Amino acid sequence: xxxxxxxxxxxxxxxxxxxxxxxxxxxxxxxxxxxxxxxxxxxxxxxxxxxxxxxxxxxxxxxxxxxxxxxxxxxxxxxxxxxxxxxxxxxxxxxxxxxxxxxxxxxxxxxxxxxxxxxxxxxxxxxxxxxxxxxxxxxxxxxxxxxxxxxxxxxxxxxxxxxxxxxxxxxxxxxxxxxxxxxxxxxxx
Amino acid sequence: xxxxxxxxxxxxxxxxxxxxxxxxxxxxxxxxxxxxxxxxxxxxxxxxxxxxxxxxxxxxxxxxxxxxxxxxxxxxxxxxxxxxxxxxxxxxxxxxxxxxxxxxxxxxxxxxxxxxxxxxxxxxxxxxxxxxxxxxxxxxxxxxxxxxxxxxxxxxxxxxxxxxxxxxxxxxxxxxxxxxxxxxxxxxx
Numbered sequence: 001x002x003x004x005x006x007x008x009x010x011x012x013x014x015x016x017x018x019x020x021x022x023x024x025x026x027x028x029x030x031x032x033x034x035x036x037x038x039x040x041x042x043x044x045x046x047x048x049x050x051x052x053x054x055x056x057x058x059x060x061x062x063x064x065x066x067x068x069x070x071x072x073x074x075x076x077x078x079x080x081x082x083x084x085x086x087x088x089x090x091x092x093x094x095x096x097x098x099x100x101x102x103x104x105x106x107x108x109x110x111x112x113x114x115x116x117x118x119x120x121x122x123x124x125x126x127x128x129x130x131x132x133x134x135x136x137x138x139x140x141x142x143x144x145x146x147x148x149x150x151x152x153x154x155x156x157x158x159x160x161x162x163x164x165x166x167x168x169x170x171x172x173x174x175x176x177x178x179x180x181x182x183x184x185x186x187x188x189x
Numbered sequence: 190x191x192x193x194x195x196x197x198x199x200x201x202x203x204x205x206x207x208x209x210x211x212x213x214x215x216x217x218x219x220x221x222x223x224x225x226x227x228x229x230x231x232x233x234x235x236x237x238x239x240x241x242x243x244x245x246x247x248x249x250x251x252x253x254x255x256x257x258x259x260x261x262x263x264x265x266x267x268x269x270x271x272x273x274x275x276x277x278x279x280x281x282x283x284x285x286x287x288x289x290x291x292x293x294x295x296x297x298x299x300x301x302x303x304x305x306x307x308x309x310x311x312x313x314x315x316x317x318x319x320x321x322x323x324x325x326x327x328x329x330x331x332x333x334x335x336x337x338x339x340x341x342x343x344x345x346x347x348x349x350x351x352x353x354x355x356x357x358x359x360x361x362x363x364x365x366x367x368x369x370x371x372x373x374x375x376x377x378x
Binding site: 012016018019036037038039040041042047049051075078079081082083086087127129134136138154155156164166167168170171172173174175176177178181182183184185186187 | 201204205206207208225226227228229230231236238240264267268270271272275276316318319323325327343344345353355356357358359360361362363364365366367368369370371372373374375376
């Protein structure tokens, strides 16, 4: 079930470096692209950074709307993530082409991608120099959601035979998010 | 064995979102901190983005030197990563405190952290507005290295019983980099 994540916990949805899908909408058109180059930028209010290439349809929609959603796909969606990274929204309806469904977001016009594990609704913090020179967008997270079967109480908890998040290398190769490992905090030493 | 990674492949060392150690040096002092908030920013020449809090000793050393190294720690180094995230270099010799060794880098004064899986030597691209407002540093990668037992020919290849890279959540909890998963690229469909 999709449950709201408190904004001060939103960074935890991305802190472990998963591949993401960035969804966007403007003027009645929507799109989705794959993005590994994204990271948290601040805790509270939560902010994120993401690279959005100037040649993409997503870039035009994000620039027009000042909004996007960062979706954290499930490992079962690996082929849809590759399709979202392969096709251009200039030519096709990416959601249909990738077999991805849409749900309504709470605070932005960009849709949530169905079947994902978590969602961060974002509003762009305009930084024209970053955008022009580095294709780098900074944004504030205004709402966050997670599937409570894998994320609750500020923690990811993947089951052994269930979906995990994904980490992308290149050329179609992902890694699943692996075994949890609890380190010993220094104060416990 | 530590082998040079061609600069146009350097982004692959970070593309899957591992936790990192950021090492720095200036005026005969060095330091190391843990950082999950880092990502690739460009392919060739390779660039990276990393958040370095204004209160850290690392921030002072990076500002003074304009250089740092992003080190990708091995899963066996989990307690050292937590120690590097816990202690402040204002008060202690972080390398000694964390039990981490140093090796000489090729193009920057900051040391490479021994025992890590990969290393990206970086020179800061000054962006004062990002640094002041967001603690966000952009840098160009000027040399890159990887342990060829886990990364070669532009690919990570972890063995089942060997070390992997790590992904950090919070509160001492990591995930190991998990099972490889080869998606089907659209052109193969």
